[in-house]
Amino acid sequence: MPGGRPVKHSLTLQGHRTSVSLEDVFWREFRRIAAEDGKALNALAAEIDAARDPETGLASSIRVFVLERALASGDR
Numbered sequence: 902m903p904g905g906r907p908v909k910h911s912l913t914l915q916g917h918r919t920s921v922s923l924e925d926v927f928w929r930e931f932r933r934i935a936a937e938d939g940k941a942l943n944a945l946a947a948e949i950d951a952a953r954d955p956e957t958g959l960a961s962s963i964r965v966f967v968l969e970r971a972l973a974s975g976d977r
Contacts, residue, residue: 905924905925905926906924907922907923907924907960908922908923908924908925908928909921909922910922910923910928912942912943912946913943914943914946914947914950915947919959921946921959921960921963922960923960923963923964927963927964927967930967930970930971931945931963931966931967934966934967934970946959946963949962949963949966950962
């Protein structure tokens with residue numbers, strides 16, 4: 902299966918450590934987007950965390966963010 906099993910990484914959001922599990926393909930693209938935007942990965946994750954619906958998990962919100970960026974740039 903493309904993307905494989907989720908891989909857990911730690912992030913720091915507002916001074917608190919949290920673990921997020923994403924497939925490697927999402928981690929790679931998330932890091933690329935952060936670099937493209939000139940942001941630290943933790944800072945971009947904090948922005949996504951602050952904007953997400955409390956009913957939606959952070960990992961899901963990051964996946965949707967990555968997908969929306971890919972679609973917006975025409976990477977279908």
